[in-house]
Amino acid sequence: MVDTKQRSSTRSTTIDPILDASIDTGPIKTVGDPTAPTVNVEQLGRQLLGTWADVRLAAREVTARPDMQRIEGLSMADHRLRVLEQLKVLAANGHVLRAFPKHLGGHDDHGGNIAGFEELVIADPSLQIKGGVQWGLFGAAVLHLGTKNHHDKYLPGIMDLSVPGAFAMTEIGHGSDVASIGTTATFDAETGEFVINTPFRAAWKDYLGNAAKDGIAAVLFAQLITQGVNHGVHAFYVPIRGADGTFLPGIGGEDDGLKGGLNGIDNGRLHFDDVRIPRENLLNRYGDVAEDGTYTSPISSPGRRFFTMLGTLVQGRVSLDGAATAASALALTIAITYGSQRRQFTAGSDTDEEVILDYQRHQRRLFPRLATTYAQTFAHDEFLVKFDEVFSGKADTDDDRQDLETLAAALKPLSTWHALDTLQEAREACGGAGFLAENRLVGLRADLDIFATFEGDNNVLLQLVAKRLLTDYSRKFATADAGALARYVVQHAAGRAYHGTGLRTLGQTVFDRGSTARSVGALRDADVQRELLTDRVESMIGEVAGKLRGATKLPKKQAADLFNAHQNELIEAARAHGELLQWESFTRALDAPMDSGTRQVLTWLRDLFGLGLVEKNLAWYLIHGRLSAQRAQAVTAYIDRLIARIRPYALDLVDAFGYSPDHLRATIASGIEAERQAEARDYYAEQRASGSAPAAEKPAVKPARK
Amino acid sequence: MVDTKQRSSTRSTTIDPILDASIDTGPIKTVGDPTAPTVNVEQLGRQLLGTWADVRLAAREVTARPDMQRIEGLSMADHRLRVLEQLKVLAANGHVLRAFPKHLGGHDDHGGNIAGFEELVIADPSLQIKGGVQWGLFGAAVLHLGTKNHHDKYLPGIMDLSVPGAFAMTEIGHGSDVASIGTTATFDAETGEFVINTPFRAAWKDYLGNAAKDGIAAVLFAQLITQGVNHGVHAFYVPIRGADGTFLPGIGGEDDGLKGGLNGIDNGRLHFDDVRIPRENLLNRYGDVAEDGTYTSPISSPGRRFFTMLGTLVQGRVSLDGAATAASALALTIAITYGSQRRQFTAGSDTDEEVILDYQRHQRRLFPRLATTYAQTFAHDEFLVKFDEVFSGKADTDDDRQDLETLAAALKPLSTWHALDTLQEAREACGGAGFLAENRLVGLRADLDIFATFEGDNNVLLQLVAKRLLTDYSRKFATADAGALARYVVQHAAGRAYHGTGLRTLGQTVFDRGSTARSVGALRDADVQRELLTDRVESMIGEVAGKLRGATKLPKKQAADLFNAHQNELIEAARAHGELLQWESFTRALDAPMDSGTRQVLTWLRDLFGLGLVEKNLAWYLIHGRLSAQRAQAVTAYIDRLIARIRPYALDLVDAFGYSPDHLRATIASGIEAERQAEARDYYAEQRASGSAPAAEKPAVKPARK
Incomplete structure (x- = not known):
């Protein structure tokens, strides 16, 4: 039998002496070492499963x-x-x-x-x-x-699925900007019906699951028009196909055909030509039309009404965040399992090839993504609890709903992009084997591709987050006491001075901010990581807020141009905000009851996540005087150190995700590679032992006759 | 008729006052402006087509x-x-x-x-x-x-394709490390035959195109063993299937089945059990076996012989570099064409939605990738000329061959990763439409996925480049005159001083390096960009070389560990080297005869590429004292400026790639979106003109009866 689990690397990784003495530079302890921490995989697995x-x-x-x-x-x-x-x-x-x-x-x-x-x-x-x-x-x-x-x-x-249905919101011409869809539902008081129309080609409904084949009804979103007034987007229940499976009169459609993935779903297009439905088919929780055509709503502001209606549909974003995280966990389980068995190149030995997971680059490719996947898993569970509180009515104020939507808009983009990135890196880390469909990575990646733009385009969602952060920021200063404002002004002035006079001031700024990163060792301190990450979000938002100050007084076009000139910065600030939320969830997860070994390893992983975020934005920390050049360099050195520390626990950390071979269903994660490697090594060992191995060519052979 | 080409944005983008007055901050000139440059698309197109x-x-x-x-x-x-x-x-x-x-x-x-x-x-x-x-x-x-x-x-x-064949090099157990393949070809002097064997499962040949179905012969790579000596990997011509399409005796195989892409190719596995081929089937240019079993070779060093044989196959990497660049160009043509027609959200107007290519974020997503694609196009043509010189014998020294291989190992990883990144960003920039197979982006991305790991895994190739750079570096100092060495020592010492004593020294370092980035305006200077990029490659290699000094005297295992602890840095240095090569090609391309308008726009694009590289590695420039914080910040501001400048020429720049609708074959790039947008806008304009538009809801409606 082959031991397919090579849990610990026997490599005693040599690391540069790190600049600051506060980080120990002794050899990495391996599992074989009795003083090394151990991970309680079962307990950790239960924690990862979360609230449900x-x-x-x-x-x-x-x-x-x-x-x-x-x-x-x-x-x-x-x-x-x-x-x-x-x-x-x-x-x-x-x-x-x-x-x-x-x-x-x-x-x-x-x-x-x-x-x-x-x-x-x-x-x-x-x-x-x-x-x-x-x-x-x-x-x-x-x-x-x-x-x-x-x-x-x-x-x-x-x-019970006897009525498969489509969710007919998106149109060819309007995806993220739902408020501007073109489909109309005009109330005809004479017949007591709504008349549904697609006024032009761009208003065809598109990309709708169940629309190409299976759907016999749809919830249709349209501009509700009654008594000559457009009350904005509302939802209607509309039968679309008869018992024979053909479209009802006035309804037409097309099949979207083959897609980049998700081809088990029959996405398609729909259009409507004077299709009449009874007045009662208006889904009328947030807006109703009386027999005489009078419109009423429990929410007087059209804008708030629209966002309330859309807010009830946040669960799509919640579930994408969870599914994307699960797919990332699966991909890393496959790639890390394979990487711990696959060998390539003899580096430190004449006969034994290295396990590829022992290569620093391979670790750098996979472990930070593992840390992010952990952060997302913990953040997702908290997100789901929040969702449950709002939808169960346990905590369902306007603020709760807004917080939930902002959370969804911040987390869904990060986790869906992360899934694509992780699936791709895992695919490449498995080489040609990763490209075979039987190893699942390419199929999952193809299917999850669309996660980045459906249920809200990721860039548009992050912009929503940024706008919310800007609003909060200006609210904070609307109600700020004099002290808060003074502190803001001082900080702002300090920033200005530094911009104006250059590096000498920067040096002072760094040393003045004594609480942050006083020493490299402090990077391991959760409060320091939190301050670095929080400070960046606040400063970025504050900086843009300052630049946009006065925009409300500008003509609309100029205001839009000014905003647009900072759009990229704003989206980056929103991303930083989402990452901070993930980091905070990870950090809270460390407070759960667990044994000290598991906590130690999980803390390294959290540090890897947090310092990875700092490293990714190192230029920002340097430019804004939050880290000195020396400390900035130590961030990377410390990440290298963390990666080597995590190596012996990599398999434990993916095993804790809890996927069985029936879930993985990837040939290369089945242990087959370890068997093949063992067979090859046995073959050569036997040759060496029996003296039957061919000799290596002597350095110089006879020159050829030419 | 609809004008599907909206060449110029009418938006007068507002940009922050940039910190340095040497950059003009006036409004961006548009094509309508008679003083704005124009691009000669036809002339530029001819230049992009290159030497052939x-x-x-x-x-x-x-x-x-x-x-x-x-x-x-x-x-x-x-x-x-x-x-x-x-x-x-x-x-x-x-x-x-x-x-x-x-x-x-x-x-x-x-x-x-x-x-x-x-x-x-x-x-x-x-x-x-x-x-x-x-x-x-x-x-x-x-x-x-x-x-x-x-x-x-x-x-x-x-x-003439009457003999389709496989290239049987890669094995399940050995991809990038070809020297270690397990298949053996043992010479039997008695019969005058080579006997081919697959000694264990990991030595099965795998991922071979033509192996699953069409191939009737193969060039097989195996360890050549004669007279008890292994002379290393050689190539043999081996028939594999008979006239009836079944495997010849001793040969077996499997179909690799479905893959993530490239499913028009029948990849498969092959294995060999005492398969005998005539001695003459050894492809004997670099090594031969006489009737009596005596081995001869024109290249006495087994290592050099192996690399010479593999070097003859560099053309795969050459063609992947070109194909990846072509696919990137196609993807950007589709996304930029669509982005210039698609409208979403009214930002600066009450009625007209914005063209999405006018959003800063959208520009930030596409234009830097366009700049890189131009750089790659120019770099690829030079690479191809070099390839042609070597293979035609015009310039075919050992150094030429080594340079060509290093060039291939540096450029192929960058361009193949760039293609995947660009195809994905283009897909997302086209939203749901980008996910439909009919718009081609998802299919191309799936097919090109494997480019990142075949013909040499990208990470392994970059490590080869890094090793070459390290060798060159040590050679340079082996023959350096005292002055060169002194300069190196001074630089190195300056570095040390800065590491040791912190920021004040850094400040001086920046100002001492007066030739680099004296002012922000200097960032536009090609020599400044070159110095920034070159300096980084040299410094990174020098730094690692310093850390690895003495490694040759360590025991093999420790030396390998030391090298491994810097593997990530080395690969990043190789990437920087490849990017510098691309930048240099782009810069040389600006010397070609062209009109001043084209040169102006192309220079902006080159600057965007160069400064994009600096921005990506801004932390390095800050940490190493090459840019002050103030100047580092100006890099980003200037990139924002360049992006706005390039906006009016974006369509010209993709049109110059020269792909016709027959090549694009993407519905969304056909002009259909502009037609749909025009139809929708006409509909609303007509409603407004005729007074038939429904009124917007008044701010407050009657409260609902509950």
Whole structure:
């Protein structure tokens, strides 16, 4: 038998003496060393499962079932059929219906619903997303935007999948700017009907799951017009196909055809030509039209009403954050398992090739992404708790809802980009084997590609976050006491002085800020990391706020140009804010009860995440006098040190994600590489032992006759 | 008719006053402004086509043919059949056979051959790569490693595709470390045959194009063993399948099945069990075995012999550099065309939505990648000229060959990673439309994914570059005069002083280096950019060389560990070297004859590339005292300025790549978006003009009855 788990590197990595003596530079302790910490994988695994651990474990039983999993290489038509059948299984077992009302067979359990649902990405992202379309968008819109009559009439068919439906919001011409969609629903008081129209080609609904083939109804978003007034975007329940599967009169559509991934979903386009639906089909929780055409709403501001309606649909972003994180964890499990078995090049020996995970570059490629995946896992669980509190009504103020949406807008971009980046790095780290479909990395990457732009384009979402941060910032100073303002002015002035007079002032600035990074060793201090990360977000926002001051007094065009000239900075500030939130979640996770060995290793991983963020933005810290050049250099040296420290625990840290071979389903993560390596090494060892190995060529052979 | 080309932004972008007065901060001049520069697109296009412009134009006629293009959504089996048929067309038209000997119907034209060949990526990367396997690897190995008998016997069938073949080098267990492959070819003097064996599972040949289905022969790489001595890796011509398409006795294999892309190629595995081939099947240009089993070689050093043999196969890397650059250009043409038509959000107007290419963030996402693609295009042409000189024998010294290989190892990683990055950013910049197969970005990205790890893993290649740079560095000091050494010592000492005593010294260092970046305006100076970029490469290599000094005296294991502790730094230094080479090519391209307007815009683009590299590594320049904090900040501000300047020329710059709609084949780049936008705007304008537009809701509506 081959030991496929080479948990500890025997390499005693040599590290440069680091500039500051406060960091110990002794040899890295390995697992074999009795004084080295050990990780309690089971305990850590339970912590990673989070608040809805049991729901996740139940979902993982489903995702381990072969009949629920993706088969690589199916045609688009067959893949669509298979996913539809799998959806029926989900409807039957009811796990994914937890969020629906109890009296209809659900559990009113919003957090648990998402926790179970996002696990489906491991079986097949098409299954996850098609389920998301049916129950998380189409069904959730009826639930959250409709009222009791709608629930009783429509939800049973939605829940049991007898009515597959589309979520018809996005148009060819309007994705992120939903408020500007072109589809109209004009109330005709004479017949008591809404008349749905697609006024031009750009107003065709597009990219809708279930629209190309399976959908027989849709929740349609349109401009509600009654009595000559446009009351903005509202949702309507619209039947689209008859019993024979063809479009109802006035409705047409197209298949979006092959996509870069998620080909188990039948995305398509819809358009409407004088399609009449009863007045009651308006999902009227936030706006209603009386028989005579009078419009009423519990929310008087059209803008607030619109954002309230859209806010009920935040769960899509929540679940993408979770699914993207799960896919990243899976990818790293595959790549780190393979990397701990694969050998290439003899560097420190004449006969034994190195395990590739012992190469510094390989560690640099995978471990920081592992740290980020941990941070995201902890941040996601807190995010899900917040979501559950809002949707269960436990904590459901306007502020709570706004915080939730800002959190979603900050976290979803980071985790979805991270998943693409991690899947790609894992693919490359597995070489040619990573490119084979049987090893899953390429398929997952293709499927998750669209996560970066659906449910809100990542760049647009980050801009929303930035705008919220700017608003908070100006509010803070609207109500600030004199002391706060004075401190701001002083800081601002200090910044100016430094900009004006250059480096000598910078030097003083660094030393004045004694609490930050007084010594390199302090980089290990959570408070120092927090201050570095927080300070950057606040300073970036403050800086842009200063530049935008007075923009409100400018003509609209000039104000827009001024804002646009800082758009990139703002988006970077929002990213920094999201990263800070992730870092804070990771740091809070260290407070959970755990043994000291696990805490030690997890703290290294948190430090790697935090200092990785500092390293990525090192120029900012240098320019703004937050770190001296010497300390900035020590950041990189300390990261190298952390990476070497984490090496012996890399397999423990991915094992704690808890994916079994039935979830991984990647040949190269099955232990086969260790078997092959052992076979090859045995072959050469036997040759050497028996003296049957051919001799190496002598340095000089006879010159050839030419 | 709709004007689908909105060449100039009417936006007068507002930019922060930049800190240094030497940069003008007036409004950006647009094309409408008679004093603004204009780009001569045709002239620029000819320059971009490079040295083999006519060959490229002829190849583009082929890639514009529908029968030569990829059809999205074909099954793997159908895609393989289609590509094989397309290969027959290429064989018949002879364009891709330019590199073969004249007496066999070729042209001995090595540069032209690659120039035409790499254009095929635009039709279908599977076609390009399968052609590359047949003629660029299998055929080229016979040509460059074989001798006249082999040429006359094998090349005709290879050229006309009657003998499709595999290039059987990589094994499951050894990709980048070719010297360690396990397959053996043991000479049996009694029968005058080589006996081929696969001694263990890891020695199976893998990922070989043509191996799963079409190949009837292979060039096989194996350890040549004769008279009990292993003479290292050599190439052998081995028939693998009979006329009936089944494997010959002793040979077995497997299909690699579905991959992340390139599914028009039948990659597979091969293994050999006592397969006997005649002695004459050894491709014996660099090593031969006589009838009695005596080994001879014109190259006495086994190491040099191995690298000489592998060096003859550098053309794969050359063509990947060109194909990756072409795919990047195509992706940017699609995304920038669409971005100049697509509108979203009203920012500066009540009615007109903004063209998304006018958003700063969108520009920041696309224009730096455009600048890099230009740099790569110019660098690739010079690389191809160098390749042609070596392979035609015009300049074919050992140094020339080594330089060519280092160039290949430096440029191929950068351009292949850039293509993946650019295709992804272009995909995201086109939103959901970018995810549809019909818009080509996802398919190209999937196909090019493997470029990052085949023909040499990118990280391994960059490490090779770093080792060459280290060797050159130590050689330089072995022969340095006292003055050079003194200068080095002074620089090094200055560095030390700064590391030791901190920022005050840093300040002096900055000001002492008066020639570099004396003012922000100097950033526009090519010599300043060159010095910044060159200095960084030299300093990084010098720094690591200092740390590795004495490593040769350490025991092997410790030396390897010491090297490994700096592996990441070394690879980053190699990357910086490659980027410098690209920058130098771009800068030389500005010396070509061109009108002043084109030169102006191209210079902005070069500056964007150069300063983008400085910005990416700003922390390094700050830490090492090459830029003051104030100047570092100005780098970003000046990049923002350059991006706004380039905006009006973005369409010209992608049009100059010269791809017609037949090459683009992306619905969203066809002008359809401009038509849809115009239709929507006309609809609303008509409503406003006729007074039929519904009124907007008044701020407060009646409260709802609850």
